[in-house]
Amino acid sequence: xxxxxxxxxxxxxxxxxxxxxxxxxxxxxxxxxxxxxxxxxxxxxxxxxxxxxxxxxxxxxxxxxxxxxxxxxxxxxxxxxxxxxxxxxxxxxxxxxxxxxxxxxxxxxxxxxxxxxxxxxxxxxxxxxxxxxxxxxxxxxxxxxxxxxxxxxxxxxxxxxxxxxxxxxxxxxxxxxxxxxxxxxxxxxxxxxxxxxxxxxxxxxxxxxxxxxxxxxxxxxxxxxxxxxxxxxxxxxxxxxxxxxxxxxxxxxxxxxxxxxxxxxxxxxxxxxxxxxxxxxxxxxxxxxxxxxxxxxxxxxxxxxxxxxxxxxxxxxxxxxxxxxxxxxxxxxx
Amino acid sequence: xxxxxxxxxxxxxxxxxxxxxxxxxxxxxxxxxxxxxxxxxxxxxxxxxxxxxxxxxxxxxxxxxxxxxxxxxxxxxxxxxxxxxxxxxxxxxxxxxxxxxxxxxxxxxxxxxxxxxxxxxxxxxxxxxxxxxxxxxxxxxxxxxxxxxxxxxxxxxxxxxxxxxxxxxxxxxxxxxxxxxxxxxxxxxxxxxxxxxxxxxxxxxxxxxxxxxxxxxxxxxxxxxxxxxxxxxxxxxxxxxx
Numbered sequence: 423x424x425x426x427x428x429x430x431x432x433x434x435x436x437x438x439x440x441x442x443x444x445x446x447x448x449x450x451x452x453x454x455x456x457x458x459x460x461x462x463x464x465x466x467x468x469x470x471x472x473x474x475x476x477x478x479x480x481x482x483x484x485x486x487x488x489x490x491x492x493x494x495x496x497x498x499x500x501x502x503x504x505x506x507x508x509x510x511x512x513x514x515x516x517x518x519x520x521x522x523x524x525x526x527x528x529x530x531x532x533x534x535x536x537x538x539x540x541x542x543x544x545x546x547x548x549x550x551x552x553x554x555x556x557x558x559x560x561x562x563x564x565x566x567x568x569x570x571x572x573x574x575x576x577x578x579x580x581x582x583x584x585x586x587x588x589x590x591x592x593x594x595x596x597x598x599x600x601x602x603x604x605x606x607x608x609x610x611x612x613x614x615x616x617x618x619x620x621x622x623x624x625x626x627x628x629x630x631x632x633x634x635x636x637x638x639x640x641x642x643x644x645x646x647x648x649x650x651x652x653x654x655x656x657x658x659x660x661x662x663x664x665x666x667x668x669x670x671x672x673x674x675x676x677x678x679x680x681x682x683x684x685x686x687x688x689x690x691x692x693x694x695x696x697x698x699x700x701x702x703x704x705x706x707x708x709x710x711x712x713x714x715x716x717x718x719x720x721x722x723x724x725x726x727x728x729x730x731x732x733x734x735x736x737x738x739x740x741x742x743x744x745x746x747x748x749x750x751x752x753x754x755x756x
Numbered sequence: 757x758x759x760x761x762x763x764x765x766x767x768x769x770x771x772x773x774x775x776x777x778x779x780x781x782x783x784x785x786x787x788x789x790x791x792x793x794x795x796x797x798x799x800x801x802x803x804x805x806x807x808x809x810x811x812x813x814x815x816x817x818x819x820x821x822x823x824x825x826x827x828x829x830x831x832x833x834x835x836x837x838x839x840x841x842x843x844x845x846x847x848x849x850x851x852x853x854x855x856x857x858x859x860x861x862x863x864x865x866x867x868x869x870x871x872x873x874x875x876x877x878x879x880x881x882x883x884x885x886x887x888x889x890x891x892x893x894x895x896x897x898x899x900x901x902x903x904x905x906x907x908x909x910x911x912x913x914x915x916x917x918x919x920x921x922x923x924x925x926x927x928x929x930x931x932x933x934x935x936x937x938x939x940x941x942x943x944x945x946x947x948x949x950x951x952x953x954x955x956x957x958x959x960x961x962x963x964x965x966x967x968x969x970x971x972x973x974x975x976x977x978x979x980x981x982x983x984x985x986x987x988x989x990x991x992x993x994x995x996x997x998x
Binding site (some may be wrong): 498718725727 | 793794795796798799800801802803804806807826827828829830832834836838846847848850857858879897898899901
């Protein structure tokens with residue numbers, strides 16, 4: 423009897439341990455083709471790609487170049503992983519750490535992995551380049567835009583940060599925002615301010631590149647802190663252009679103003695046409711729709727992992743789409 | 757059934773129940789719950805699952821709604837109201853300064869009406885709330901949101917005007933500390949807010965100092981304060997520098 427009791431207690435202990443281990447496993451993302459998922463073990467890894475069909479098929483992704491970004495004291499920190507629409511590319515970015523001291527607070531390394539055909543393993547990903555991805559992106563921008571920011575004082579260090587913006591729908595391009603600044607350890611201050619540039623990595627050619635859209639935005643003074651007033655939001659890029667379908671920056675503010683004016687017109691006509699007893703109902707419906715439009719726009723921007731200023735633009739883009747749809751809906755009721 | 761088997765079944769049941777909605781102690785000294793947001797974009801992580809925090813104390817009494825705030829991963833993002841049963845986002849706190857986990861001089865609290873038809877959200881700041889907003893729910897949606905902070909500031913402005921015999925700015929009459937919010941139900945739910953106002957929190961001798969406690973009752977249907985009473989009001993002129 424004692425032996426039975428001991429076995430059961432040990433069994434329960436094993437179940438409990440398994441349950442704990444499961445709690446430490448975080449599902450990060452599912453590939454669009456549902457073939458694999460990315461999982462993270464709290465608090466400091468590993469980051470694993472796991473096949474959804476064959477649970478034993480998995481591989482670990484080496485993100486040791488991220489340094490001390492994870493640990494017991496940073497329980498919310500997880501690597502941010504984005505899978506391309508064709509499920510063959512993984513972009514992994516270190517989480518932001520605003521509670522760290524400068525310059526570490528600014529440092530956000532990134533890695534790009536490409537799925538390779540392998541006879542040995544069902545799932546096999548390799549880094550797209552050997553050197554630091556965000557550093558290579560900045561060096562490309564430095565050359566391409568003639569930034570002339572190569573001179574760094576002796577006691578200072580240049581730090582880099584990458585931010586995911588978007589994949590193009592054809593999986594041809596990865597759009598990122600690259601930032602860089604120079605921190606002086608002796609002065610304990612930034613001796614070269616932190617600026618931002620948009621940049622593509624062409625997933626077909628394996629090279630960084632700029633299109634006319636990015637070049638026009640990257641060279642605008644507003645983007646790099648010379649002037650911060652950009653009410654028309656012309657210096658914010660939120661969507662990657664597919665290869666062969668490059669276009670200039672969309673005009674969002676004007677489009678929203680037009681849609682909003684059309685909505686006001688059609689709503690006024692509908693209210694006029696509605697019997698007086700039912701008008702309050704229509705007013706309430708419109709107020710509820712406005713709340714819902716604004717909430718959904720905010721939530722969609724969050725689900726796109728947007729930070730400032732991309733979040734403001736994505737909110738506006740979502741509001742444009744909802745407002746134009748509402749105009750069509752109300753017009754049908756006239 | 758032997759005691760060993762009974763004991764083991766008990767422990768097993770306890771372990772299973774603990775895994776339903778786990779269960780870690782957050783910095784906010786409350787129980788953190790797992791949840792999901794609306795469907796993310798294909799190939800993108802669920803920002804709500806990874807980057808937002810849901811604490812047990814922020815859930816409505818009927819368990820249908822909850823207020824969530826971002827972790828450091830998304831610290832510039834808004835605080836949201838969720839329909840937790842359907843993983844839907846139904847409202848957000850419109851503010852310049854959303855609360856995020858661990859924010860310096862920040863706090864977020866939710867005071868739910870007993871019937872879960874309304875919630876008062878306080879987005880706390882260093883000296884005064886950044887926002888005090890009342891959200892009302894109907895048919896599973898937010899149908900109205902009302903700023904309660906400005907009317908509260910107006911009450912303080914009136915009280916200060918009486919004490920100081922001068923006009924006082926109605927938008928920032930005092931630094932306000934909310935000490936409690938209590939709901940009463942009836943034909944129209946009412947919310948009793950207890951708070952105190954202060955104009956000189958650092959007690960600078962050369963500055964004028966006004967202090968007072970306020971109990972004010974907000975009527976949800978009328979969308980205004982219908983009763984209020986000040987107590988312990990003091991006013992002291994600052995010692996002007998020579």
